[in-house]
Amino acid sequence: MATGRTHRPATRSRGIPEATVARLPLYLRALTALSERSVPTVSSEELATAAGVNSAKLRKDFSYLGSYGTRGVGYDVEYLVYQISRELGLTQDWPVVIVGIGNLGAALANYGGFASRGFRVAALIDADPEMAGKPVAGIPVQHTDELEKIISDNGVSIGVIATPAGAAQQVCERLVAAGVTSILNFAPTVLSVPDGVDVRKVDLSIELQILAFHEQRKAGEEAAAEAALPAGERALPADAPRDTAPPGAAGRKGPEGDVPAVMPA
Amino acid sequence: MATGRTHRPATRSRGIPEATVARLPLYLRALTALSERSVPTVSSEELATAAGVNSAKLRKDFSYLGSYGTRGVGYDVEYLVYQISRELGLTQDWPVVIVGIGNLGAALANYGGFASRGFRVAALIDADPEMAGKPVAGIPVQHTDELEKIISDNGVSIGVIATPAGAAQQVCERLVAAGVTSILNFAPTVLSVPDGVDVRKVDLSIELQILAFHEQRKAGEEAAAEAALPAGERALPADAPRDTAPPGAAGRKGPEGDVPAVMPA
DNA sequence: CGCTGTGAATTCATTCACAGCG
DNA sequence: CGCTGTGAATGAATTCACAGCG
Numbered sequence: 204m205a206t207g208r209t210h211r212p213a214t215r216s217r218g219i220p221e222a223t224v225a226r227l228p229l230y231l232r233a234l235t236a237l238s239e240r241s242v243p244t245v246s247s248e249e250l251a252t253a254a255g256v257n258s259a260k261l262r263k264d265f266s267y268l269g270s271y272g273t274r275g276v277g278y279d280v281e282y283l284v285y286q287i288s289r290e291l292g293l294t295q296d297w298p299v300v301i302v303g304i305g306n307l308g309a310a311l312a313n314y315g316g317f318a319s320r321g322f323r324v325a326a327l328i329d330a331d332p333e334m335a336g337k338p339v340a341g342i343p344v345q346h347t348d349e350l351e352k353i354i355s356d357n358g359v360s361i362g363v364i365a366t367p368a369g370a371a372q373q374v375c376e377r378l379v380a381a382g383v384t385s386i387l388n389f390a391p392t393v394l395s396v397p398d399g400v401d402v403r404k405v406d407l408s409i410e411l412q413i414l415a416f417h418e419q420r421k422a423g424e425e426a427a428a429e430a431a432l433p434a435g436e437r438a439l440p441a442d443a444p445r446d447t448a449p450p451g452a453a454g455r456k457g458p459e460g461d462v463p464a465v466m467p468a
Numbered sequence: 469m470a471t472g473r474t475h476r477p478a479t480r481s482r483g484i485p486e487a488t489v490a491r492l493p494l495y496l497r498a499l500t501a502l503s504e505r506s507v508p509t510v511s512s513e514e515l516a517t518a519a520g521v522n523s524a525k526l527r528k529d530f531s532y533l534g535s536y537g538t539r540g541v542g543y544d545v546e547y548l549v550y551q552i553s554r555e556l557g558l559t560q561d562w563p564v565v566i567v568g569i570g571n572l573g574a575a576l577a578n579y580g581g582f583a584s585r586g587f588r589v590a591a592l593i594d595a596d597p598e599m600a601g602k603p604v605a606g607i608p609v610q611h612t613d614e615l616e617k618i619i620s621d622n623g624v625s626i627g628v629i630a631t632p633a634g635a636a637q638q639v640c641e642r643l644v645a646a647g648v649t650s651i652l653n654f655a656p657t658v659l660s661v662p663d664g665v666d667v668r669k670v671d672l673s674i675e676l677q678i679l680a681f682h683e684q685r686k687a688g689e690e691a692a693a694e695a696a697l698p699a700g701e702r703a704l705p706a707d708a709p710r711d712t713a714p715p716g717a718a719g720r721k722g723p724e725g726d727v728p729a730v731m732p733a
Numbered sequence: 734c735g736c737t738g739t740g741a742a743t744t745c746a747t748t749c750a751c752a753g754c755g
Numbered sequence: 756c757g758c759t760g761t762g763a764a765t766g767a768a769t770t771c772a773c774a775g776c777g
Contacts, residue, residue, distance in 0.1 A: 222745080222746060224682075225678055227681070228671075228677040228678065229658070229674070233658075246757090247759070253658070255658035255660070259749070259750095260748075262758090262760065262761085266761065270760065272760080273754090273755070274753075276758070277757095277758070290681070291677050292680040292681055292684030292685075293680060297683070305575075306571075306574060310575040314672060316672065319673075320677070321680060322673070322680075384683065384686060387676060393498075393519060401682045401683070403675050403678060403679060407581065407582070407652075408493065408581045408585060409494065410652050411564070411582075411586075412492070412556050413668060414650040415558060415587075416489050416556045417489075418562070418650045418666075419556075419557030419560075421664070486768095488768090512736075523736095524770055525769065527737065528769080530738085538776090538777070539736055539777050540735050540736050540737080540777050541735085541737090541777075736777095737775090737776080738775090740771105741772090741773105742769105743768100743770070745766105745767080745768070746765100746768090748763105748764080748766085749762105750762095750763090750764095751760105752760095754760100755758095755759100
């Protein structure tokens with residue numbers, strides 16, 4: 204990906220930044236809601252609010268797609284829905300397979316937003332022979348043995364892995380060998396794939412851990428705020444509300460013997 | 469460096485970059501696996517591979533935490549596990565509530581990796597009176613009416629929203645009012661929260677859409693690479709270069725005004 | 734030596750601020 | 756006027772590359 208250094212002069216002809224791509228679905232969702240309410244046009248300000256971003260960012264994002272707005276007015280909702288859908292490749296239907304029909308896999312299979320927008324669950328696959336034939340979300344589960352056949356018969360290029368961590372890499376390899384080039388991984392493990400295959404991961408415990416980090420920081424600040432007095436500043440120096448570094452940021456270097464007790468017991 | 473140049477050598481005492489925070493759980497997972505295999509030390513190179521990042525990035529990340537390695541040797545696995553756990557706030561247990569016990573909520577409740585690392589499901593909450601009392605993953609579901617009491621009785625500061633989109637904002641407000649300051653949102657909607665509250669979102673269809681974008685791009689490149697044959701089908705693959713230079717082509721507008729109606733809601 | 738830790742360089746993303754079109 | 760589209764400025768993240776410690 205992006206390895207090829209095009210000799211294209213400055214102006215990116217089609218290099219939409221990754222960060223922008225990641226926001227297009229958000230815009231699309233907001234626009235779809237407006238469309239359902241028959242709202243004809245939106246300003247960047249309104250749409251940005253609905254999508255939870257700021258308007259400068261939204262306008263910059265749209266500028267990578269082309270000039271789809273009208274100065275003094277805003278954007279035509281229907282038109283933008285179409286343009287973004289097209290950009291995301293949602294004007295076609297993507298058959299998807301879900302591998303691993305446990306609790307999570309079943310929940311994904313039942314997830315409505317799936318079919319509604321450009322994706323179609325082509326098959327559910329599980330390694331447990333007991334599951335074979337049993338319908339989940341109206342679709343009969345098929346055994347892993349059929350994986351390769353299913354992929355090629357249906358021209359599947361997107362696979363969802365919802366197996367236990369231990370099985371994920373192997374499943375991944377089979378999917379890739381069978382022709383899948385995009386994988387959404389729910390298993391808590393790092394997948395290694397050949398070049399040209401995209402992997403995105405969703406991991407509950409990672410998200411929780413990130414939240415815990417911030418939560419802990421908040422607790423620390425709170426405590427520091429209450430007793431705003433000289434304390435072991437190395438321990439849990441409350442970052443200034445803004446971002447800049449707080450005062451007295453002396454050297455670092457974690458003195459190994461010292462394990463600063465951080466938890467506000 | 470640009471503006472840098474404060475009086476202080478910018479040794480941030482605690483300003484860990486967000487991107488780094490997001491990777492700490494990955495390192496932790498890889499380290500935990502090593503620890504279970506009783507591996508005593510790892511080099512940045514090995515650990516980086518296991519975590520799926522490159523070693524320079526890993527070393528830079530660790531440098532924000534302190535100097536926990538030994539030159540010429542690597543990192544002590546146990547020690548690093550401890551340091552990262554502490555940094556992430558996992559040396560304490562975080563009670564978590566899950567609101568919305570449908571397919572997904574149930575799957576989350578059953579998710580093992582939950583309890584295993586610093587988190588404890590304090591309660592399951594659902595709006596359906598039918599659900600009340602029924603145990604899911606061994607925990608009895610409680611009715612939404614109890615939400616505030618549950619939060620405060622258990623000192624919950626992290627909430628997981630797995631309700632339908634329509635209910636999410638309201639649930640969010642009640643959680644926040646009751647004292648929750650970190651939210652993991654699985655509902656496909658933008659939550660608005662007051663300052664000081666962190667929200668992270670997990671959205672299946674967004675992830676799929678991002679994959680579809682890249683998938684489409686691959687298909688386009690492939691076609692173009694194959695043999696510049698005039699593809700008869702969709703004339704708008706990933707390559708449709710309608711965007712161009714900002715300078716000369718200043719006044720370009722959408723494609724010949726048309727194409728309104730589109731997606732099936 | 735080998736491998737960490739880190740300034741400096743580079744690349745990527747966000748924000749500002751305003752020219753200019755409708 | 757109001758609002759888009761976008762250069763330029765700023766800021767964040769990644770990568771390079773190497774000094775220096777064990």
